[in-house]
């Protein structure tokens with residue numbers, strides 16, 4: 001497995017609790033949008049999916065900072081001159097072509113592979129991005145402008161508050177259950193295991209002839 005070391009170029013808060021990390025891309029590092037790299041840290045390893053296009057000057061990631069998380073803590077402490085050891089690329093969660101209409105379903109930073117798809121020319125499909133609150137709708141501009149259909153699914157909009165444009169009040173599972181027309185789709189699911197389990201069960205019940213591709217973050 002290819003192993004390389006590279007340096008931190010930029011780090012910024014994309015949204016509350018979500019960091020974007022940019023690393024210099026060594027010229028010989030190539031990947032397919034949707035793949036991930038493994039950070040080899042002191043005594044542990046963590047995987048992160050690239051949000052950048054393969055030919056960009058930097059390799060970019062969006063990282064949900066979790067309370068008590070080892071990498072979450074180490075990445076916030078890393079100095080401006082930090083460098084990281086990585087292996088990869090790894091993974092097979094890549095766009096399969098337009099055989100059936102694509103439905104991309106993400107929660108939180110699970111949107112990462114779909115950002116990479118959009119930056120590499122995928123321009124058709126429905127994307128459901130599940131978040132708790134609207135301030136976590138990262139990469140909204142590129143997702144909205146690249147894909148035919150972009151629906152933020154916001155689970156905690158107070159009843160009396162107006163929804164942001166296009167937004168659905170509720171979880172991605174509720175949207176799929178109530179709004180998606182019967183049909184045969186290519187579903188791409190990325191995020192935490194609980195969402196993947198719920199959506200997979202729903203697809204089995206309502207969209208049984210569809211194809212399913214999954215990337216689980218835990």
Ligand SMILES: Cc1cc2nc3c(=O)[nH]c(=O)nc-3n(C[C@H](O)[C@H](O)[C@H](O)COP(=O)(O)OP(=O)(O)OC[C@H]3O[C@@H](n4cnc5c(N)ncnc54)[C@H](O)[C@@H]3O)c2cc1C
Nearest residue numbers: 046047048049062063064066068069070071072109112217
């Ligand atoms: C193939 C793959 C790709 C991934 N890509 C990304 C990515 O692009 N962006 C990204 O943010 N993460 C991604 N992850 C998850 C990532 O690898 C780590 O698991 C995560 O960042 C937590 O690492 P940590 O060391 O900070 O926390 P840990 O020390 O591993 O965990 C601390 C605690 O936090 C909990 N926890 C872990 N993640 C979350 C979460 N998201 N929300 C709430 N609680 C959590 C754990 O269950 C544990 O109890 C990916 C995982 C895989 C397997």
